[in-house]
Amino acid sequence: MKVTILGNNSALPAYGRNPTAQIVQIENEILLIDCGEGTQMRMAQYGHKAMRINHIFISHYHGDHFFGLVALISSMSLLGRTNALFIYCNQFIKEVIEFQLQWDLGFEIIYDFLNEGEAKLLLDESKFVVRCFPVFHSVPTHGFIFSEKKRKRILLPEQLTKYEIPKYFYSKLTDGFDYEDEYGNIIANEWVTKKGNISKSYAYTADTVFNKEICQYFMEVDLLYHETTYLQNESEKAKSRYHSTAMQAAEIAVASHAKKLIIGHFSSRYKDLSPFLSEAQTVFEPTELALEGITFDV
Ligand SMILES: [Zn+2]
Known part of the structure; x- marks a missing residue:
C-alpha cells in the first residue's frame, strides 16, 4: 500500500501548497481521498490517470476538500469514461455535482452517503477493505481507514x-x-x-479537533495521517475552529499506538513548515511532513 500526497494545505492555497487530496494505491487499485481545487492537475503531474480511479472518498463538504471534484468528474466524462464511479460522501456533495453537471456524463455515479456520527464498512474488495469513522469538526466529517486483508500462509x-x-x-x-x-x-x-506478508493499514483522520475518542477506530495502524492546521501556541484558535495542532496530532499517534505519523492541512499563515515537524517529534519521533508529491510506503 502506498499513499501519495497531492495537496497538504488548509482552506487557502499558499506558498505553492494546495488544498487537500491524497492517492492511496493498493495492489492495482487507485483510490482518491478528498479532492481539493486543482487535484486533477496534480494527479497528471505525478503520473496518476484520472480514468483509473473508481472510488472517491470525500471527508466533508468544506471547499478545500472537494472543490476539485466537479472538475475531475467533468474531465472523466469528456475523456469518454463508461465505468461506474463510486463516491463516498455527505449527501450535499451529490446535490452540488448534479447542479453543476446537468448533462449525460456517459457513466453512472453510485453514491454511498456518510451520515453524521456513522462508522461503517464502505468497500470490501478481495485484498482490502475501507471503513469510515466519525471525527469532530464544525460540520459532519469522516475519516477513513484502508486495511489490507489478512494474508494467507x-x-x-x-x-x-x-x-x-x-x-x-x-x-x-x-x-x-x-x-x-x-x-x-x-x-x-x-x-x-x-508466514504470509503482514497486512498493512492506513488511517486518514481528515479535519478534526483534538479528541482521543477517534483512536478507537484505528488502533495500531502502520501509517496515520492527522491534520495539524496550527502549532501548539495557537491551540485555543485550533480548538475554536475544530482543528488540531502538531503536538495534538502526535498525541493521537501515541494514544493509538501508530507506527508512523504524517501531518498536513497546514494553515496558510505558515510559510516554514519545519516547526510543525519539530513540535510533533518532541511527542512522537516517527513523524514526517505530508509534503506534496511524496509517496509514503505503508
Ligand atoms: Zn474542514
Missing part, C-alpha cells in the same frame, strides 16, 4: 511433497489448518507453510 512445495499432502488440501493449509492423513498422523501447518 505461503506453501512450501518441497515440504508438501515430503509429507505427501494431497492437492485438494492446499487451500486449507494457506488458511492455517493442520493436515491429518489416513492413519491419523497430524502434519502441523508450520511444517509445510511459512
Whole structure:
C-alpha cells in the first residue's frame, strides 16, 4: 500500500501548497481521498490517470476538500469514461455535482452517503477493505481507514511433497489448518507453510479537533495521517475552529499506538513548515511532513 500526497494545505492555497487530496494505491487499485481545487492537475503531474480511479472518498463538504471534484468528474466524462464511479460522501456533495453537471456524463455515479456520527464498512474488495469513522469538526466529517486483508500462509512445495499432502488440501493449509492423513498422523501447518506478508493499514483522520475518542477506530495502524492546521501556541484558535495542532496530532499517534505519523492541512499563515515537524517529534519521533508529491510506503 502506498499513499501519495497531492495537496497538504488548509482552506487557502499558499506558498505553492494546495488544498487537500491524497492517492492511496493498493495492489492495482487507485483510490482518491478528498479532492481539493486543482487535484486533477496534480494527479497528471505525478503520473496518476484520472480514468483509473473508481472510488472517491470525500471527508466533508468544506471547499478545500472537494472543490476539485466537479472538475475531475467533468474531465472523466469528456475523456469518454463508461465505468461506474463510486463516491463516498455527505449527501450535499451529490446535490452540488448534479447542479453543476446537468448533462449525460456517459457513466453512472453510485453514491454511498456518510451520515453524521456513522462508522461503517464502505468497500470490501478481495485484498482490502475501507471503513469510515466519525471525527469532530464544525460540520459532519469522516475519516477513513484502508486495511489490507489478512494474508494467507505461503506453501512450501518441497515440504508438501515430503509429507505427501494431497492437492485438494492446499487451500486449507494457506488458511492455517493442520493436515491429518489416513492413519491419523497430524502434519502441523508450520511444517509445510511459512508466514504470509503482514497486512498493512492506513488511517486518514481528515479535519478534526483534538479528541482521543477517534483512536478507537484505528488502533495500531502502520501509517496515520492527522491534520495539524496550527502549532501548539495557537491551540485555543485550533480548538475554536475544530482543528488540531502538531503536538495534538502526535498525541493521537501515541494514544493509538501508530507506527508512523504524517501531518498536513497546514494553515496558510505558515510559510516554514519545519516547526510543525519539530513540535510533533518532541511527542512522537516517527513523524514526517505530508509534503506534496511524496509517496509514503505503508
Ligand atoms: Zn474542514
